């Protein structure tokens with residue numbers, strides 16, 4: 001068997017095309033586009049490259065986009081004041097503070113200061129709670145788990161009654177995707193197991209999975225014999241395992257032994273080009289949803 005590849009790059013294109021139509025509708029109906037502010041503190045190259053991509057995508061969709069770069073030594077009080085300014089700005093529907101923040105700033109304090117109704121990252125405790133309640137309450141899902149669920153749905157994988165095994169229990173991926181897959185609703189209704197570093201027999205759990213979601217950050221953790229034949233495998237890992245000397249670019253590997261897994265799984269996400277491109281896409285989707293919510297009030 002050769003697994004069908006679930007391409008994040010292709011699904012991103014589909015979703016961005018849908019969002020472009022929505023942005024036009026919003027502009028026509030309300031006279032203004034969705035507004036997103038990205039706040040970057042300092043000059044970490046990785047953060048700059050993430051933020052640049054977010055800004056570029058927002059602009060390409062026709063958003064009102066503010067890139068608010070702040071110096072590394074900005075005080076916590078000044079950053080809190082900046083967030084309050086955007087909380088009160090009617091043209092801004094999404095506020096994103098790029099993480100990590102410098103050590104002198106308490107990132108929890110900053111994230112908790114964002115109006116939960118503009119928290120398009122869905123990191124605020126109110127949105128974590130709303131996600132747990134599910135249904136209409138869950139206005140924003142965190143972007144990487146939301147992207148994973150879109151990939152599962154758009155690849156035609158049956159989730160209702162499916163055994164889902166999530167490897168990893170982070171606040172950003174493992175815990176939220178487990179909750180989302182167990183909720184009532186489309187692309188959910190699954191039976192979910194979370195496994196982690198203290199799990200006694202990782203292999204035995206993974207072998208049961210109709211849908212295996214791996215977010216452990218350990219290259220090649222999942223061996224081919226752990227994969228149930230015909231299952232759907234979602235690999236969230238992005239591990240730098242070396243450098244391509246010709247291109248100077250990092251060589252990336254997921255958490256799954258991809259080449260071997262392709263021979264057993266029914267559907268699989270590659271690394272790169274799998275879950276990665278979905279995160280920013282879902283940030284855009286959350287911002288469009290937020291704009292509709294705010295502008296229709």
Ligand code: GUN
Pocket residue numbers: 050096097098099100121143279
């Ligand atoms: N840093 C790395 N990933 C993310 C993300 O998804 N959101 C924010 N705000 N910061 C990040």
